[in-house]
Amino acid sequence: QKEVEQNSGPLSVPEGAIASLNCTYSDRGSQSFFWYRQYSGKSPELIMSIYSNGDKEDGRFTAQLNKASQYVSLLIRDSQPSDSATYLCAVNSFKAAGNKLTFGGGTRVLVKP
Amino acid sequence: DGGITQSPKYLFRKEGQNVTLSCEQNLNHDAMYWYRQDPGQGLRLIYYSQIVNDFQKGDIAEGYSVSREKKESFPLTVTSAQKNPTAFYLCASGHRGSYEQYFGPGTRLTVT
Numbered sequence: 001q002k003e004v005e006q007n008s009g010p011l012s013v014p015e016g017a018i019a020s021l022n023c024t025y026s027d028r029g030s031q032s033f034f035w036y037r038q039y040s041g042k043s044p045e046l047i048m049s050i051y052s053n054g055d056k057e058d059g060r061f062t063a064q065l066n067k068a069s070q071y072v073s074l075l076i077r078d079s080q081p082s083d084s085a086t087y088l089c090a091v092n093s094f095k096a097a098g099n100k101l102t103f104g105g106g107t108r109v110l111v112k113p
Numbered sequence: 114d115g116g117i118t119q120s121p122k123y124l125f126r127k128e129g130q131n132v133t134l135s136c137e138q139n140l141n142h143d144a145m146y147w148y149r150q151d152p153g154q155g156l157r158l159i160y161y162s163q164i165v166n167d168f169q170k171g172d173i174a175e176g177y178s179v180s181r182e183k184k185e186s187f188p189l190t191v192t193s194a195q196k197n198p199t200a201f202y203l204c205a206s207g208h209r210g211s212y213e214q215y216f217g218p219g220t221r222l223t224v225t
Binding site: 004008032034036042043044045046049088090092099100101103104105106 | 144148153154155156157158161163171203207209210211212213214215216217218219
């Protein structure tokens with residue numbers, strides 16, 4: 001089992017719809033969870049961080065965390081063509097020393113006008 | 114302007130040559146990281162450093178070396194021992210004690 005798993009996609013959503021991305025993780029001790037957006041050919045950009053169970057909203061983005069079920073999700077409301085990118089889920093490695101993150105393989109999102 | 118810079122953006126080398134990738138940050142971050150990304154894949158950790166003059170191997174350190182002589186700089190050398198060096202190399206930094214990491218623009222290395 002991979003430490004951090006994401007559906008590779010592509011997740012195709014019409015413009016204006018909600019894109020829902022999921023991420024599961026295996027390390028039950030993980031405490032810090034991040035979503036990065038990566039445009040094709042570019043480096044990842046941190047867009048959301050979440051540390052407590054529940055929802056965290058920032059603009060059109062909402063991160064949801066459920067530690068009991070070991071999943072974290074990202075909702076993108078009113079999806080725009082500019083949201084077309086790969087979204088990487090990252091989770092801290094509680095078992096390892098140092099401030100290490102483990103990344104999922106990413107979900108490619110395509111927003112169609 | 115605060116940020117993380119990586120140079121060069123594109124790098125081409127012949128097989129058997131060592132090559133050094135530059136990473137500099139002026140964010141006053143203690144921790145710095147090197148990742149490798151292959152097409153369609155996530156990020157894999159090569160090396161990381163939490164303080165000057167100290168660094169640890171990540172998940173795929175074989176064939177790579179690093180140094181951390183200054184807080185601002187964390188260069189990565191891809192040696193001839195690295196069997197598949199062609200990849201997108203990403204440097205990141207963050208505050209010690211925080212898991213948030215911020216990435217530089219990356220260096221795309223092609224070895225033929």
